[in-house]
Amino acid sequence: MTLPRSTPPEPQPQPPETPQPPQRHPGGRRPGENRTREQILDAARECFAERGYDATSVRRIAETAGVDQALVHHFYGTKEKLFLNALEIPLRMPEALAEAAAGDRVGLGSRIVLAHLRVWEDASARPAMMTTLRSAATHRSAAAVLRDYAKGSIREALGKVITGEDVELRIALIATTLIGLSLTRHLVRLDPVPDTSPQELAARLGPVIDLHLDPVTPAA
Amino acid sequence: MTLPRSTPPEPQPQPPETPQPPQRHPGGRRPGENRTREQILDAARECFAERGYDATSVRRIAETAGVDQALVHHFYGTKEKLFLNALEIPLRMPEALAEAAAGDRVGLGSRIVLAHLRVWEDASARPAMMTTLRSAATHRSAAAVLRDYAKGSIREALGKVITGEDVELRIALIATTLIGLSLTRHLVRLDPVPDTSPQELAARLGPVIDLHLDPVTPAA
DNA sequence: TGGTGAATTCATCGCTTGCTGAGTTGTATG
DNA sequence: CATACAACTCAGCAAGCGATGAATTCACCA
Numbered sequence: 001m002t003l004p005r006s007t008p009p010e011p012q013p014q015p016p017e018t019p020q021p022p023q024r025h026p027g028g029r030r031p032g033e034n035r036t037r038e039q040i041l042d043a044a045r046e047c048f049a050e051r052g053y054d055a056t057s058v059r060r061i062a063e064t065a066g067v068d069q070a071l072v073h074h075f076y077g078t079k080e081k082l083f084l085n086a087l088e089i090p091l092r093m094p095e096a097l098a099e100a101a102a103g104d105r106v107g108l109g110s111r112i113v114l115a116h117l118r119v120w121e122d123a124s125a126r127p128a129m130m131t132t133l134r135s136a137a138t139h140r141s142a143a144a145v146l147r148d149y150a151k152g153s154i155r156e157a158l159g160k161v162i163t164g165e166d167v168e169l170r171i172a173l174i175a176t177t178l179i180g181l182s183l184t185r186h187l188v189r190l191d192p193v194p195d196t197s198p199q200e201l202a203a204r205l206g207p208v209i210d211l212h213l214d215p216v217t218p219a220a
Numbered sequence: 221m222t223l224p225r226s227t228p229p230e231p232q233p234q235p236p237e238t239p240q241p242p243q244r245h246p247g248g249r250r251p252g253e254n255r256t257r258e259q260i261l262d263a264a265r266e267c268f269a270e271r272g273y274d275a276t277s278v279r280r281i282a283e284t285a286g287v288d289q290a291l292v293h294h295f296y297g298t299k300e301k302l303f304l305n306a307l308e309i310p311l312r313m314p315e316a317l318a319e320a321a322a323g324d325r326v327g328l329g330s331r332i333v334l335a336h337l338r339v340w341e342d343a344s345a346r347p348a349m350m351t352t353l354r355s356a357a358t359h360r361s362a363a364a365v366l367r368d369y370a371k372g373s374i375r376e377a378l379g380k381v382i383t384g385e386d387v388e389l390r391i392a393l394i395a396t397t398l399i400g401l402s403l404t405r406h407l408v409r410l411d412p413v414p415d416t417s418p419q420e421l422a423a424r425l426g427p428v429i430d431l432h433l434d435p436v437t438p439a440a
Numbered sequence: 441t442g443g444t445g446a447a448t449t450c451a452t453c454g455c456t457t458g459c460t461g462a463g464t465t466g467t468a469t470g
Numbered sequence: 471c472a473t474a475c476a477a478c479t480c481a482g483c484a485a486g487c488g489a490t491g492a493a494t495t496c497a498c499c500a
Contacts, residue, residue: 029447029496036447052358054274058488068449073489075447136408137357138272143408150410166420172404172413173424179408180400184392188356188363188399190370193392200386204393207436208428216427249466249477256477278458288479293459295477 037075040065042127044072044086049130053083053139087132087145090125097157108161109213110206116178117198120186133182150175162213170212177208257295260285262347264292264306269350273303273359306351307365313339313349314373321377328381329433330426336398337418340406353402370395382433390432397428 043065047056058079062069076082096115103111119125132149135142154175162170181201184190193201263285267276278299282289296302313336320335321328339345352369355362374395382390401421404410413421 029494031496034447034497052274054272055358057486059486069488070450070490071448077489079488134357137354137403138275146408147410166424168412169416169420169424172410175410176400176404176413177397177428179403180396183357183399183403184396188366190367190392190395192388193396196389200389204386204389204432204435207431208397211427211431212424215424249464251466254477277456279456289458290460290480291478299458 036065036067036071040067040072040075041082041085044082045127045131048083048086049127049134053135053142058082083135083139084141086128087135087142089128089132089145089149092122092125093119093129093149094153094156097153101157101161105161107206109209109211110202112157112174112209113178113181113202113205114198116181117201120182121198129182130186133179133187146179150179154178158213164215170215174209174212177205177212181205256285256287256291260287260292260295261302261305264302265347265351268303268306269347269354273355273362278302303355303359304361306348307355307362309345309348309352309365309369312342312345313369314376317373317377321381325381327426329429329431330422332377332394332429333398333401333422333425334418336401337421340402341418349402350406353399353407366399370399374398378433384435390435394429394432397425397432401425 040061044056044061047061047064050056058072059069061082062072065072072079072082076085093116096119097112100111100115101108120129132142132146136146137143151171155171158171158174164170181193184193185201186194260281264276264281267281267284270276278292279289281302282292285292292299292302296305316335316339317332320331323331340349352362352366356366357363371391375391378391378394384390401413404413405421406414
């Protein structure tokens with residue numbers, strides 16, 4: 001039952017035309033620790049963030065991770081399941097927002113914008129956020145994650161602060177502001193938003209958030 | 221050289237199992253007028269708007285249009301070129317914005333929001349706008365169209381009205397507000413934005429636009 | 441020390457994709 | 471009436487896709 005494969009472990013005379021680019025492995029388990037699962041997830045986040053779900057092939061992810069395509073399926077089953085794993089947003093955003101909401105009411109809007117931007121600027125959180133945002137337009141699960149995340153974390157942070165009429169709508173509009181900002185800053189790249197400092201953006205958008213927190217003219 | 225094909229025009233005894241669903245055509249040019257080109261473009265807009273560029277196949281577009289797949293290539297060459305044609309945004313938006321900007325300064329922000337929403341509500345303009353917005357996250361051309369359109373039409377409408385520091389940024393932030401609104405209203409569907417009346421949205425977001433038109437606190 | 445199971449590669453299957461060329465039918469032009 | 475071109479369908483190709491199963495190698499535990 002253990003007959004050798006069609007190509008036995010012949011040591012490959014290695015003609016000089018093959019520069020052996022991505023370090024071929026002969027097959028079988030590699031020695032040492034197994035961080036492959038995480039490598040695949042990182043590679044997936046990177047690819048999904050860059051090109052979206054549909055335009056990213058499992059083969060490409062595997063290549064980025066430096067492993068065989070079958071390993072991706074071995075660990076995550078299907079491309080879809082891998083994608084869902086890649087959507088897991090790091091917990092930084094809710095934390096950051098809650099922290100921003102803790103302080104004084106003056107400058108609250110500005111602090112929220114800064115907290116939002118800071119998480120996006122974080123290199124370790126960014127691929128997951130980018131994946132979510134980029135795929136939200138085409139993939140239902142990504143849209144759902146974005147929805148829950150936006151409403152959830154904002155409500156959690158500002159739930160005690162915001163009162164009055166139409167609280168749900170006003171929270172949604174704050175989320176709209178922040179999502180819209182990320183969209184034009186990182187995805188559509190609407191000049192000059194990508195090159196504007198967080199401070200200036202906070203100065204411009206802080207009052208907008210404040211306006212939703214305390215509307216000057218209650219809706220008629 | 222004109223030998224008949226393998227299946228000659230045999231009239232197909234038509235066994236009752238074939239309900240002949242999409243009205244088969246025998247081949248060759250159809251009599252009467254040719255609106256097929258436009259039908260294909262409409263079908264493309266519909267499909268692209270619904271599922272995005274990558275998830276839409278040429279075959280599906282052809283099926284939606286009720287024609288053979290090869291016709292799509294006959295008229296538009298490649299899927300990419302067809303997509304670019306589908307992105308052509310109807311001229312209504314610049315018009316509507318200019319019209320809104322014409323009136324009094326009081327309530328200007330609110331009128332802009334209403335104009336923006338009205339164009340989106342228009343059934344004939346919607347597929348193209350939806351296609352653009354949905355694909356902007358994954359397709360460079362779509363992002364470029366969205367960019368040019370947003371900045372261009374808003375600057376054209378408000379160029380004379382908006383003055384002071386950082387005009388470019390403030391215009392971009394107005395565009396961000398409107399794009400973000402369309403995103404949460406039509407794509408991500410962030411509750412309760414999709415079900416909110418244009419009037420209430422205008423009441424909530426009009427002041428935001430006004431704030432960008434006339435910042436109360438000039439940026440430090 | 442032997443055996444079980446996890447990690448890894450390879451080869452491949454079945455399907456869908458965008459696209460093409462050949463052939464057929466209609467319309468228009470001389 | 472003949473020629474030419476535009477519209478249209480059919481059949482199929484080459485490439486890429488997601489996914490699978492067998493074979494191989496390693497780690498670990500009894």
